[in-house]
Amino acid sequence: MGIWRRLERISHNGAILIHSFEIFLNGALHWLAGKYYYSPSVVVNLTDEKFFKVPIPTITTTSLLRFYGIVALQGCLYVLGDRRNENEIDIWMMKEYGVVESWTKVSVVKITFPFCPTPVCLMSDDDIILAAPGKAKLIIYSKKKEQLREMNANGKTSKKLPDEMIEEIVSWMPVKSVGQFRCVSRHWRSFLSDLKFIKAYLNYQSNKHEKFKLILISGVSQSRHSLHINPNPQNGIDAISTELSFHEKWKKIIGSCNGLVLVLDEEDAAFLINPTILEYYRISNSPLALPKHGTSIAYALGYDFSSDDYKVITLSCYRGVLEGDLLCTYVDVSARMGFWRRLERISHNGAIPIHGFGVFLNGALHWLAGKYYCSTSIIVAFNLTDEKFLEVPIPTITTTSLLHFYGIVALKWCLCVMGDRRNENEIDVWMMKEYGVVESWTKFIVVKNAFPFCPTPVCLMSDDDIILVAPGKAKLIIYNKKKEQQREMNVDGKTSECIRTRTFMESLVSSMICRETEGSDYIT
Structure with a gap:
């Protein structure tokens, strides 16, 4: 036939592929998939085009084991488990396909190199050929002797990979x-x-699976930290913090995209930072936006796939104007462009952004907007490719309870809005499971609100646990939707203090992508 076809979207309870190589065995393709708290094997049968799961080994040891790879050797499925605290790699074989009881530990590799090796094939019953990333060599491991040696080809050790x-x-x-x-x-x-x-x-x-870190500003010291979240807390510690050693002080965290984070300092100067590789770059304020006095300004950061540009957006409007238009300016943060541009004033029937942080999703930036003359809320989206504004439908509410939408976030790569039912002390979180389709809005979670101010979801720890930031408490809260219980998040053995927080993913993208800009009047 020679034509591409699309299968329906398949949900596997949050399991997303983490191993980039597929393994073909028994008429099906296999991937190792990551979940918040374990790694199942996800399989697609090429005959009936159905997804199913193959069970992974049942681990009874107390050692910390993380499965990181999947291979096929001698017609059997193998998974690789990393026990770095013991400097060992476990290799498990499924002797009878699909039978969980048939998983057998066939080898334990004593590793002396810094990174996890991957089996390539068997040389004999005792010898396994491994690819060792840290050595850029092919390695032969003898199970019987528990020894490693570099592979010899034509009288020489193996060439570079x-x-x-x-x-x-x-x-x-x-x-x-x-x-x-x-x-x-x-x-x-x-x-x-x-x-x-x-x-x-x-x-x-x-x-990979939705594995984010948090970047936050603490409550008392105003210090800045990144948090590594532990989905399986041990000793009651939910996250480990690392202080970020940036010279500049910033007070607002606007948002993130591909590992870059947009922040503002006390003078509202914008900085693009990468918290992982500790790089930052200053972006001048837009000379084309409305003056600060008497205006509201919303910022956002996004990525234009068509031009390979990162764009910093400002939306500004005069306060109190019933039919105020939105003035949009943006800068292409790249070595090719690097200057501010202004679009025409865009009218959305008096809708002005009330949630100051834009959410980047599906190639567009989204703001929750409100109208001065009624209680209606809408979602205003700005497509970064065609530079057009559009409206994304909000949930259709059939209940008689008074619901006020007050925030917008992205969870599980889906757009979510928060609704406040203060007369019932509840917060509704609605998720748009299919982007742009109003019928796909689903009430994702109901938070029993015991806070003086409306909390905002930050990210998911697991299928049941969601991290919230509670403004009135300056704390990070973990809410369990199954038990309908909340507790303060434990960071480094103590409760967290937080006044600003956002998620980001680790990346190598440099914040100094515009450092070679020539002839720019507005990027400094």
């Missing part, structure tokens, strides 16, 4: 590991710093 294989292997690794790989050799440093690899790495990471 091709760049394509390096890219595939390294792309599974966290950013910190990529930074260590850059120290292997000049070639690796050049290759792993190339924009082509950085984009490929970003694509790999984006296809």
